Amino acid sequence: xxxxxxxxxxxxxxxxxxxxxxxxxxxxxxxxxxxxxxxxxxxxxxxxxxxxxxxxxxxxxxxxxxxxxxxxxxxxxxxxxxxxxxxxxxxxxxxxxxxxxxxxxxxxxxxxxxxxxxxxxxxxxxxxxxxxxxxxxxxxxxxxxxxxxxxxxxxxxxxxxxxxxxxxxxxxxxxx
Numbered sequence: 001x002x003x004x005x006x007x008x009x010x011x012x013x014x015x016x017x018x019x020x021x022x023x024x025x026x027x028x029x030x031x032x033x034x035x036x037x038x039x040x041x042x043x044x045x046x047x048x049x050x051x052x053x054x055x056x057x058x059x060x061x062x063x064x065x066x067x068x069x070x071x072x073x074x075x076x077x078x079x080x081x082x083x084x085x086x087x088x089x090x091x092x093x094x095x096x097x098x099x100x101x102x103x104x105x106x107x108x109x110x111x112x113x114x115x116x117x118x119x120x121x122x123x124x125x126x127x128x129x130x131x132x133x134x135x136x137x138x139x140x141x142x143x144x145x146x147x148x149x150x151x152x153x154x155x156x157x158x159x160x161x162x163x164x165x166x167x168x169x170x171x172x173x174x175x176x
Contacts, residue, residue, distance in 0.1 A: 004169040005167065005168050005169035006038050006041060006167070006168040006169065007038070008034050008037040008038045009022070009037050009041065010022075010037070011023040011026055011040075014037075014040040014041075015040075015041075015043055016043045017044075017046075017047055018039075018040035018041070018042070018046045019040075021040070021043070021046055021047060021050060022036070022037065022040050022046075034170050035081070035161060035165055035168070035170055036050075038164075038168045038170060039164060045164075049161070052153065052156065052157050052160070053157060055153065056150075056153050056154060059147075059150040059153065059154065060144070060146055060147050060150060061116075061147055061151070061154065063093045064090065064093040064094060064095055064099070065113055065116065066154055067086050067089050067090035067095060067103075068090070068095070068099065068100075068103035068108060068117060069116065069117055069120045069151065069154050069155070069158075070082070070086040070089075070090075070154065070158050071083065071086045071087065071090060071100060071103040071104050072103050072104065072105075072107075072117050072120060072121055073120060073121070073124055073154075073155055073159065073162070074086055074162050075104045075105070075106070076106070076121060076124060076125065077124075077158070077159065077162040077166070078162075078166065079161070079162035079163075079165050079166055079171075080171050080172045081165045081172055082158065082161055082162045082165060083104070084172055087100055090103070103117065106118065106121050111141065112141045112142060112143075115137060115138050115141040116138060116143055116147070116151060119134065119138050119148070119151055120151050120154065120155050122134065123152055123155045124155050124158075124159060135148060
């Protein structure tokens, strides 16, 4: 990983609530990732991101499909760190290269999944253009209103993490 704009913080360097959050995470997991320790510059941001991340683990979107949504969003945002993380998480959720590549291109070989991925990208890129017909089309593919609503949460979490990594300069090492 390369970072150059914002330094990662150790728990004792973090301000206020971020210190408590980092200390708790390190006690539970032994370590925290670079994004989380860098986000600790803002206690509010770190607390909000961790809360949204925990909440999004309770969505009704199947994990493999959630990873496809995340891949499509991260490809659009351009965050290599997040894209790599979601490719790895996708493989852990039993996605194959045949699943991952179309997701990175904003689609799926399954028309039902493609409809939800397309909605996610519209929520990200042009939410003001969404219409009643767009929602009806996703419903016609069998998606519930709960899942449709949860797409916004998945997109938001990915925008938050991807944009933060890009701002902070947290990106994979470039191969020469």
